[in-house]
Amino acid sequence: MNSLPTAYSRLNSVLAAIVIASSLFVWPATSDAAQITGLESPNSFVSDPQGKEFFISNINGDPDARDNNGFITKVDAEGKVLNLKFIQGGISDMMLHAPKGMALLANTLYVADLDQLKGFDKATGKSLVTVSFPPQGTKAPVSLTDVTAGPNGMLYASDQSNNAIYRIDSSADHRVSLLVHDERLAGPAGIAVHPRTGHIIAVSWEKGRILEITPEGQLTELVSNGFFTSRFQNLSGVDFDRWGNMYVSDFTKGKIWRMTRDNHFQVIAEYLPAPADISIDRANNLILVPYHYAHTAEINGLEAPSEGKSRDTRRTLADYGFGAAGPPKAAAEGSPKK
Secondary structure (H helix, E strand, O other), X not given: OOXXXXXXXXXXXXXXXXXXXXXXXXXXXXXXXXXXXXXXXEEEEEEOOOOOEEEEEEOOOOOOOOOOOOEEEEEEOOOOEEEEEEEEOOOOOOOOOOEEEEEEEOOEEEEEEOOXXXXXXXXOXXXXXXXXXXXXXXXXXXXXXXXXXXXOOEEEEEEOOOOEEEEEEOOOOOEEEEEEEOHHHOOEEEEEEOOOOOOEEEEEOOOOOEEEEOOOOOEEEEEOOOOOOOOOOOEEEEEEOOOXXXXXXXXXXXXXXXXXXOOOEEEEEEOOOOEOEOEEEOOOOEEEEEEOOOOEEEEEEOOOOOOOOOOOOOOOHHHHOOOOOOOOOOOOOOOOOX
């Protein structure tokens, strides 16, 4: 997103307002949503592994500025804001400029913030660690876009400006190494670790590609986006459900796609106002979507695989990740937007 011209950003802001006013959030009719308001340029939306609390990163201004006004919002399992500015740049000695991608590893919430990866206590918000990244010998400074957690205490971070993905070993004093640097990454934005293979999946902002990287750094292009197959424009987020289906968000086209395990693509939502770095709450089978220009976020149920159900069998809310009590209801959250 840091490559978007200002005029284009303003245009999207207007379009987002129109979309919200027209109630054109298009999801499957049987799924309900909890909406979180009062945000400021939300970029990433993640859950803890138990699905009991969520965190939303708020850039709050220029995505490249060292303005120390970014913040992290904490939300409960029903979509109610517990603390709008749970972690806030500029308060006391807290430094947080333009928080983008996030990942949870044990009790630490890791946040990609420009050229640093910052770790916070997920319960208290206390700063625990700041990880700096060496320059890559290019004119572009390090520009972290996303972070994801893998097995054995390993973290991975994408550098959109330098077409690089780093490996960070949290068990070895957060030692940083370059996993892969390749022009085919074409501005890597969202990244995720495949829950079954352990490989890193990256989506390309500039070319709309989906790529796979092994833990050893070998890169393969999973989905190309050529002249005749240009289904994507600016991919921003990627994650997997518990069955191995992949979900990607197209920031500019306003769509969320699902690639099933047999490699078929389906649009599961469209006409969305700039869906940014999405993630999946696997514990509850929910999709978490931040709407960057709309200053809102949404929790929505996902359809589970049929597991042998016939087409004529009526689906229940349980098929969409909700219990017998039904989906969570949206409540008044946050503070009014300035």
